[in-house]
Amino acid sequence: MRAFGFKEIDGEIVELDRLRPEPKAGEVLIRVSHAGVNFAEVQHRRGDFGAPEPDGDVPGLETAGVIAAVGPDVHGLAVDDQVTAYLPNFGGYAEYAVAPAAFTYPIGDLDPVTAAGAPTVLTTAYGLLAGTGRLTPGDSVLIHAAAGGVGSVAVQIAKALGAGQVIGTVGSVDKVAYAKQFGYDEVVLRDGFAEQVPELTNGRGVDLVLDSVGGQTRADGLEVLAVFGRLAAFGDAGNHPDLTLAVRPLWKSNQLVGGFNIGDLARRAPELVTRFARAALRLVAEKQVRIDVTDVLPLSEAGAALDRLAGGTNQGKIVLAV
Template identity: 55%
Template sequence: MRAIAFKETGGPGVLRPVELPDPEPGPGEVLIRVAYAGVNYGEVQHRLGDFGEPEGETVTGLEAAGNVAAVGPEVSGFAIGDEVAAYLPAGGGYAQYVVAPAAFVFPAAGLDLRTAGAAPLVLTTAYGVLAGAARIGAGDTVLVHAAAGGVGSVAAQLARELGAARVYGTVGTPEKAEYARRFGYDAVFPREDFPGAVREATAGRGVDVLLDPVGGPTRLAGFEVLAPFGRTVVYGEAGRHPDLELPVLPLWKNNRALTGYNIGDLARRAPETLRAHARAALDLAAAGRVRVEVSAEYALADAPLAHELLEAGRSRGKSVLRVR
């Protein structure tokens, strides 16, 4: 099969087209003939070595959509040819075929395969961050950093579905602010001076939930705009800053909370919870209540370009690779 792989970590140029043996599904697995694969920052991290060094030719890609090509033992509910979308905790989506755990494979009903290829990771992450880590409640006010990104573009919509009263976002450029507003944000602020804008928008109260995939100084500044019992949810480190060393006393003295969300850990330790989050979010998308917008499509061979733009912060929304 054709695939895009890397065998050493580094810049986008380490991604190369290769020919690899077709995989075969084992017990509890489904083989998918890939039509589209989503492009995510997690795959940039994989290529850069944040998940460890590659062992031989390594294929990244954390989500994909296509048709069921085969099912392994102990798998039911799927037929050859079914259109499906899958979260791929072990990667492998940048290829013509990928094996996925059956627990994380979902019917693509209501979604075309192009959209379905962009949905499983970002929808599940946004839903899990809001409903699981943040424990969002009716009437909450939410602030989302990277509001024009893949997760950010669906997070505002999901926050509304889960009861949020007001949803604000931050972005790095004016062009991204214009794009993010299309997804239901009440206001979108420049990230470099967001604390003052948030305090003004909330009459000084602050926000109940803050979604932070950026890190560094942005994360520190976010604590200052939390309302009483407000919680910051960390679910990424796109800024690639050194880890923060946070004192605990200010959390106690200011009624603040810090929590985290990592989809890979959830897949290992609570797969039933992850599946429930994915199913709920995908059902909302299939019903048309949440929109997953594909803003850019690349040929499989152009994966390095897609990575280059994403890593440089020059992309917006969700990008996919066209595999067939």
């Protein structure tokens, strides 16, 4: 089967020769029609998760298509079902992919292009807000990378869960109008956001910050937290050195810092991945949340898609047509 991946850290995305995989117990085999592109795949390529296997690694955390085979001990899914799936071990940039049945969801009325961009960003956004962030009705939220895949759905989920004011930050002026269409009350440039947020919140600060950028942006996020405010980290788009945070200032300022990592959750609490994904997909089905796929590229252009995410120039969601 055709698959695309890399053989060395920061290597070119090339076609790899792969045998069609077979599903094991609790797994399904999906004949892939489309694969979502995520920043975690940029991290995969740059070596954040270790060196690739000698015969290369195939990225891809989310996929949509038709079930081609079902392994033992799988219930509620059958051959020919149209589904979308989260792939905790990657492998989506291929004609066939094996997925845990627990992370495989019928797409219902969703088209496969949109469905391919759903399972990772929706689960992450919902888990950040309802899990790590402990969002309660009326809470104010600040979301970095507001024009990205997670940022564009996180604001919609936050509003659906009862959030009050939601502020977004973007890296350039040309992304402001795009981000605002998803329901942000305010969208500001990331540079200088720490000075603007107090003005926008009448000096109170925000109850929750969702940060995928890291570095100084993450440190500045602590400065805009309200009493009992929470900062939830879920990425490191800037590839900055890790912060070293002392506990005493958090104690003295009534602040909390946490994180969300879907891969760790899939290993240690898979039932939460399923719960968050299904809850978010319900919001999509109810038309309270929409996923904006801004570009569909052929699978052979997977490298170009990752380069766009790495360069911070993308808006919305990129999907690969397999």
